[in-house]
Structure formats: C-alpha cells, structure tokens
Amino acid sequence: MIPEAREVHLSRKDRKVLEACCRSPVTLQRDLKRARIVLLAADGRSTRSIAKEVGVQPRIVSLWRHRYADHGLEGLQDKPRPGKQPIYTKTTDKRILKLLDKPPPQGFARWTGPLLAEALGDVDVQYVWRFLRSHKIDLVARKSWCESNDPNFTAKAADVVGLYVAPPAKAIVLCVDEKPSIQALERAQG
Template sequence: MGRRAEVVLTAEDRETLERWARRPKSSQALALRCRIVLAAADGENTIDIADRLGCGRGTVSKWRGRFAEHGLDGLHDDPRPGKPRTITDDDVERVIVKTLEETPANATHWSTRSMAAATGMSQSAVSRIWRAFGLKPHLVDEFKLSPDPQFIDKVRDVVGLYLNPPDAAVVLCVDEKTQVQALDRTAPVLPLIPGTPERRTHDYVRNGTTNLYAALDVASGNVIADLTPRHRSEEFRRFLNLIDRTVPDDLDVHIVLDNQSTHKTPSIQRWLIRHPRFHLHFTPTYSSWLNLVERWFAELTNKWLRRGTHRSVRELTASIRTWITSWNDDPKPFVWHKTADEI
C-alpha cells in the first residue's frame, strides 16, 4: 500500500465537482469519481469511501490519486487505443471526387455498390463517406425558372400585398382547381383495423369532373368558393360577381392570380372597368407557388379528395362544399414570411 494521496480542493473545484455529481447529463462513472474526490477532500479514508459508495478500494485510490496529480482533467478517461484507420484521407477524397465529377458507364448515377466496385472499397465505407459529406446520388430535385421579364416587379408586388397589405382593402388569392375528378374504387374500401391499414383497389372508375373556383382571404383565411361544370372566362366573371357580392362595398379588393388566358379576356377587362374597386395582381409565369390559395388547394387535396370516393359529380360537389363550410367555421390563414429580396 502506497502513501494515501492528499486531496485539496479550491472553492471553484468543489463547486464544479458538486455540479458534476448531481448533473443529470453526467455519466454515472464521472459522478462516482466526483463523489470519491469530494469525500477524500472531506478527510474520509479510502476504506470508508469504498464502503459508503459501493466501489472497490483500488477505484478510490486511483481517482483520488488522479485528481491529486492532474486536477479536474484527471477525472476523464484517457483516449483508448483502437484499430488504426484503414481508409485514408486520399481514399475519402477519391470517393468524393468520383461521386461529384464522374458517372458509371452503365447508369446515370452512382450507387454504393457501383462506387464500391469502382474504388475497391466496401459498400459500408462508401455509405459512411456519403453520409458524412451529405452526398445522395440517388436523389434528384426539380426546379422551374420563370422566363417572365417582369419577374422581379411582380414578386415585389405580390409579396408586398402579403407583408404590407393596403388599408381599407381585402387581399384575396384567387385560382381555379380544374378538372376535379369524381373517382370511385372498383371495389368497396376495406376499413382500418388493428395491424392492417385501410385498403383499396389500385384502379378506379371516373364519374365526371367539376371545376373549383376559390378566393382565399389572406388576413382571415376565409374562403369564397364556387363550383362550375365548365372553365371559361364566363365562369370566372361570375365568380368575380360572387366576390363583389361577398366583400363589403366600402373595401377595395386586391386579387392575386395567375396569367391564365381566361383572366384577361375582353369581357373581364370590361367587367373591371365597371368595378373600379377591383385590382388584379398577376404572379410571374410558372410561379404558382406565389399564390397562397395553392396552399389551400393542397389542404383540400390531402385531407379530403385524395382518399375520398365519389359516385357522381353531384356527390363530389356536395362533398367539397361540406369541407369548405367546415374550413370557414374555423379558418386559419397562411402566413407569408419571405421578403421579396430574400426570394
């Protein structure tokens, strides 16, 4: 038995050890070492500390000695030797460069198996390198650039309405969801049961279509909607009349909509002249994402239409009206965050 290591604590060391000993995120091993050092600093001998903390005497001697020699740093484990790296930095660089700059001879993109065969490395090694550098050759994202020469001006116009709407006015996002199909499955849908999801046939029967016109109030989330059998400028003009009857007369109406031809016919132009409180704001071409009503259409599709079954157009229109009524009972506006400069 060697001479017992003396443990002397500063006030700062004691505060740190006590915090580590009771901190929930500390490992149990580190908390035990802190308790050993605190007990040793209080004058307890090795045998008493071991008996009270339920550990071996050698453990107590080791950690009081480590603390006496190295301080707080001595309570942490030394780096443990392991198997040396078999994949060098050059191997990693070779995989990354090959992934980014080359393609396999028999495919449009690399897989972990084809890259492993090309580099002589294991598939798991290639997978780890790709994960570390965020490389996903099997995925592809799509995008569409707007060729609209007035893209910047239109973005500033529309986003300005969202972020800073005019006073004494209502801002409506208007669009049509055309050719909404009344679909029914070729066999009855089997309901959800424990352990088995809802089941339906992959094929379906078409029972006709309808067209949904919708105007989303940006401020309140309320929706003005109409369903029509056809999709022409005449139906759009009737929908404008519906908006005119719905919105109070003392408010201007700013409408965000796309560049569809039915929105720009002579009959629509004449209607706008007769209704000077209406102002149209067109989104750039190929930029439907700027129109917030598209987000509302996504809600309708995901929550109601995609898994719905309808045996006739009449049943479909009644179903859509029911959902819209439910939405308007508790409308939730979609909040726009991006500024025009960020876009």
C-alpha cells in the first residue's frame, strides 16, 4: 500500500538546483530520477502519474516525496549504509609513510613489506603491500645511494672528499669502485 502523498513545496533555490541537475549530462541516473520526482511532485502531480513518467514504483515516488519534505535537498542523498567498517584508516596510512621516513631496523639496508608490518605491529603485511602499490612506492628504489654500516665511515668519507677538494701536490688519486653496493646487498639479507 502506498503511503499518503505529501505535498512538496520547493523554494526557488531548490528548484534551480533540481532543474540544473536534470539538465546536466553528468548527473547520475538515480539522482536524475530523484530530482524529477521532486520537481513533478512540486508541480502537483499524483504519485502514480509521477511513477509512470519516471519509470519507478509508486512506493519509490512516495519515499522521495517524504525524504524531500522532511530533509530538503540533503534528504535526496543516500543514507549511510550499514556494513563492515574498514580495518585500516588514513591514520594507518600516515603511520606507514612516517615509518618509511625512518631508517630500517639495525641489520637491514631497506624496508620490506613484512618488516614494515612487523614494525607497525597491528597492520597486515598484505595491506602494507596494497598501500605501497596504490601509492606507487618502490621500496627497492627508495634511495639512490648506498649507506655504509661501517662505524668509521664518516671519517673515511671525509678523507676521500678531502683528496678531491684539496689534492696533495704531485699526487695521483685512483678510484676503484667495482661493487659499490656490496655492503647494502649483504645487509639486505634477513
């Protein structure tokens, strides 16, 4: 049984919005039908004639008449639907990004999906990989240089840089760089 039809009174502003919605080529069909229902109801048409013209059941016309009468234009939007809430939120995404800015744990050259999930503690490794793929984050190409785990690296690097900046008189500087990332590869294990 169809509930009693409610009168629909449109303000000029609401009428303009609904008419623009009907004219727009990008309006979703469901929104177009809702707008047409309310416009026809405001013109005094019966529920059955609106249903026939729009191509819906009379109970649908009645529903949108009531929703507009009670809530205005906001009533024409879908109500939140029940369902499973997402386990991981934007906060989780921010935690992943924040962790990527930190150096990996001792003994590792770079972050991996399982390592990130373990460090976060409450995030599944599959979600970590999905997040990284969706943001086009490549863990292997994260940095373009090798980081040494040698505790005396800074002093050694200063000596080498010093040779280039102020070379000794009549000195020959040879640079042999066969495997620059051997340390990083060794540390990447595990």
